[in-house]
Amino acid sequence: MSFLEIRGIVKDFDDTKVLQGLDLDVEEKDILVLLGPSGCGKTTLLRIIAGLLDPDSGSMTLDGKNLLEVPVEDRGIGFVFQKYALFPHMNVEENITFGLKVRKVGKDEIKKRLDDVLELVELKGYEKRKVSELSGGQQQRVALARALIIKPKLMLLDEPLSNLDAKLRTSVRVNIVRILKKLGITAIMVTHDQVEAMTMGDKVVLMNEGKISQEGRPKDIYFDPDNLFVAEFLGSPKINVLKVESGCMNGINVGKEMLSKWTGLDERAIPDGTFYLGVRPEYIAPADDGIKGKIEHVEISGADTNVHMELLGSGCVMRVSSGSVEYSEGNDVAVAFRSGSCYLFDSSGKRIR
Numbered sequence: 001m002s003f004l005e006i007r008g009i010v011k012d013f014d015d016t017k018v019l020q021g022l023d024l025d026v027e028e029k030d031i032l033v034l035l036g037p038s039g040c041g042k043t044t045l046l047r048i049i050a051g052l053l054d055p056d057s058g059s060m061t062l063d064g065k066n067l068l069e070v071p072v073e074d075r076g077i078g079f080v081f082q083k084y085a086l087f088p089h090m091n092v093e094e095n096i097t098f099g100l101k102v103r104k105v106g107k108d109e110i111k112k113r114l115d116d117v118l119e120l121v122e123l124k125g126y127e128k129r130k131v132s133e134l135s136g137g138q139q140q141r142v143a144l145a146r147a148l149i150i151k152p153k154l155m156l157l158d159e160p161l162s163n164l165d166a167k168l169r170t171s172v173r174v175n176i177v178r179i180l181k182k183l184g185i186t187a188i189m190v191t192h193d194q195v196e197a198m199t200m201g202d203k204v205v206l207m208n209e210g211k212i213s214q215e216g217r218p219k220d221i222y223f224d225p226d227n228l229f230v231a232e233f234l235g236s237p238k239i240n241v242l243k244v245e246s247g248c249m250n251g252i253n254v255g256k257e258m259l260s261k262w263t264g265l266d267e268r269a270i271p272d273g274t275f276y277l278g279v280r281p282e283y284i285a286p287a288d289d290g291i292k293g294k295i296e297h298v299e300i301s302g303a304d305t306n307v308h309m310e311l312l313g314s315g316c317v318m319r320v321s322s323g324s325v326e327y328s329e330g331n332d333v334a335v336a337f338r339s340g341s342c343y344l345f346d347s348s349g350k351r352i353r
């Protein structure tokens, strides 16, 4: 049995179907990262786990106990909200200890725990500061400390880093992982940030339309997607998807022999009818005798350069190291897919190869 076991959760808001029979397992001490398009039900799921919202049906157990029978305040779940909702008129100490006071924890115990969490989030000396007088990153750490001080069995983090600038995000991200791992706290974290998902998660879960589309270790999700939705959701720039219809691409006849040469797949492995060929930008490289295309746009993003091309009538992106070769808009280009790097999806988007 998993530490947190969620089975068949259904939740509708009037006529909006949000969660449609969702199952999820979270192992003890793991950080599970929840990803998915806006509106797919991530926050709704966290609110149900925390007890702020009741599901229409389904079951949940935490550490073997039926969660739905446990009142919110006894669930032992810490929550850092999407908008972290600190009390602006209270100081740091008052914000952090509020939950313990509500739970009638003794003064000495509160003092001790406060000292511990302030040290963890590196906010010693800020106790009396009003939160409105803190930077975004400091406020974020107060929100984290407020959730940690109750010694949660499970921590729910709903896009906790979304308000931070890029530099601060990286350092706070490292800090959160360090703290959760040090305390051995199981956590579910929602993020829109791919890098965050790949670097923070022991497990990544991708949600789509109220259901789990795929779950697994970050690298498995990235390198071994079950379907087109997952393949397209992860990766920046996005995976290139080329539609093939009875050996044609955008009306250009390419044939199985050519497709086999490009993908490195045996001719017999190339399906008849309609399918999609997926190849990530980092697996396309210039090759003199390769597929001919035209450069439409060049985007230098520091160490890497994204070369946007027209290839066989479709838009396609190749990612190369900056500075290696000069790429210019309007020039001809010839490229090849790195051997073994192509995915095939059937017409419904299911991975077949």
Ligand SMILES: Nc1ncnc2c1ncn2[C@@H]1O[C@H](COP(=O)(O)OP(=O)(O)OP(=O)(O)O)[C@@H](O)[C@H]1O
Binding pocket: 013, 016, 018, 036, 037, 038, 039, 040, 041, 042, 043, 044, 045, 082
């Ligand atoms: N209290 C509510 N009443 C009615 N509809 C709601 C309510 N809360 C959420 N919804 C709807 O449920 C769906 C899922 O919302 P939810 O907040 O869980 O999405 P999300 O995955 O967290 O999205 P985001 O990434 O934008 O935060 C949305 O269509 C939303 O409009």
Ligand SMILES: [Mg+2]
Binding pocket: 042, 043, 044, 082, 158
């Ligand atoms: Mg949300």
